[in-house]
Amino acid sequence: MSTSQSTMSNVLKGIIAIKATSALAVVFLVLSCGGGLAACGVGGMIWSNALWRAALEAVEEAPADRVDPSLDGELVHVVAQATMNAPAGDELFMMNSDEAVGLVRVIETWQWVEKTETTSSGVGSNRRSTTNYVYRRDWAEGLIDSSTFHHSDGHTNPPQVEYQGLTVVGNGARLGAYTLSPAVIDALPTLDELPLDATDARRAEGELSNNRIHLHEDPQEPQLGDQRLFYRVLSPSVLSVMAVQDDGHFRAWEHDPSRPVLLAHQGSMTATELVWIERRKALFVGGLVASIGGAFCCFAALPTLIPLLLLVVVFRAWSRSKT
Numbered sequence: 001m002s003t004s005q006s007t008m009s010n011v012l013k014g015i016i017a018i019k020a021t022s023a024l025a026v027v028f029l030v031l032s033c034g035g036g037l038a039a040c041g042v043g044g045m046i047w048s049n050a051l052w053r054a055a056l057e058a059v060e061e062a063p064a065d066r067v068d069p070s071l072d073g074e075l076v077h078v079v080a081q082a083t084m085n086a087p088a089g090d091e092l093f094m095m096n097s098d099e100a101v102g103l104v105r106v107i108e109t110w111q112w113v114e115k116t117e118t119t120s121s122g123v124g125s126n127r128r129s130t131t132n133y134v135y136r137r138d139w140a141e142g143l144i145d146s147s148t149f150h151h152s153d154g155h156t157n158p159p160q161v162e163y164q165g166l167t168v169v170g171n172g173a174r175l176g177a178y179t180l181s182p183a184v185i186d187a188l189p190t191l192d193e194l195p196l197d198a199t200d201a202r203r204a205e206g207e208l209s210n211n212r213i214h215l216h217e218d219p220q221e222p223q224l225g226d227q228r229l230f231y232r233v234l235s236p237s238v239l240s241v242m243a244v245q246d247d248g249h250f251r252a253w254e255h256d257p258s259r260p261v262l263l264a265h266q267g268s269m270t271a272t273e274l275v276w277i278e279r280r281k282a283l284f285v286g287g288l289v290a291s292i293g294g295a296f297c298c299f300a301a302l303p304t305l306i307p308l309l310l311l312v313v314v315f316r317a318w319s320r321s322k323t
Helices: 002-058 183-186 198-203 271-321
Strands: 075-081 101-120 128-141 166-169 206-210 212-216 227-234 240-248 250-252 262-268
Touching: 075 166, 101 183, 166 183, 183 240, 183 250, 183 262, 198 206, 212 262, 240 271
Parallel strands: none
Antiparallel strands: 075 240, 101 128, 101 166, 101 227, 206 212, 212 227, 240 250, 240 262
16 A cells, blocks of 8 residues: 555544544534433333332222221222302402302413423534523413513512412311312313303403403503413312321322322212323323334434444545555
8 A cells, every 4th residue: 555545544443533533522412302201201100100000009099978087197089079159269359159169260361471492403513502582471370470580680570479279168168078178169171261251350440351351540551570370170070089198188209308198179080080180191201202212213313323434434435446
C-alpha cells in the first residue's frame, strides 16, 4: 500500500473513530432517556399492582343495613342506597335542589393558563426538540400558581380569590347505615350537572350564561380574577364504596400514605370491579409511558447508527479494493 493510500486509510479510520464516538454518545443518551421512561412506566405498573392486590386481600364485605363494630379500622366494601332527610344546599349563594343528597359548588376563575407545545426537527444525532410555552387566559377550576410558569412575567395570576369550591351533603345524609360524608361525594368520578335558571342567578346576585352564574359584571368580557360557578349534584341512588370503616363513617385507607384509597362509584359494583377501574387507569398510563420509552430507544437510536454502519461498509469496501 502506498503512502497516500496509507494516509487516506488513517484519515478514514480517524473519521470512523470520531463518528463512532459521537454516535455511541448519542445512542447512550437516547437509551438512557428511553430506558428511564420505560423503567418509570413499568415501575409504576408494578407499584400500582401491588397496592391494589393488597387492597383486595384486606377488604371485608360489610352489611349495608347496620354498622358492625368488629369491622372498625378495617377496609370495607359497602353497596347501599344514598339517602337524606333534607336536601343539600349552598347557603352562601342560596342554592339547593330537592333531590340533592350531595351538592358540589364548582368555582372557575378567569386566569392565565400555561400550555406547552413541543416541535422536533432534524434526524438522528442532529434531531432537536424545542418546547414552546403558550399562555392564554381561560376559565379554570381552582387558582393556578403563576409563579411556577416558565415565563411568569406578564402572566401573573391573582394571589387569592374571593370564592372557593365546596362540597356539602344533605341533612341526615346516609349510605345505608353509614354516615355519608363530603369525602365520599368528592371520590365519585362523575356527577350530574345541576341545571340553573335566571332565578338561581338572581339569588346568587350574578348573571346566567351557558349554565354558569357569572359573579362579575360582563360575562362576555371577563377580567383577570373574575369568577363564575356551577353545581354538580348527587341524587338518591345506589353507591358502591371501598374505604376504612370508622365508627359509622368512611375514611381513606392509608396502606401507602402517599396514595390514600377511598373508592366510590354510582351503581352496584363489587370490590374487584372498583379496584379494576383504578388498575386499568394505572396500566394505561404506565403502559403508555413504557411504550414511549421503548419507542424512543428503538427509533431514535437507529438514525444515529445507520450513518456509522454505512461508513464502516464503505471503508471496508475501499480497503479491499486497494489490496
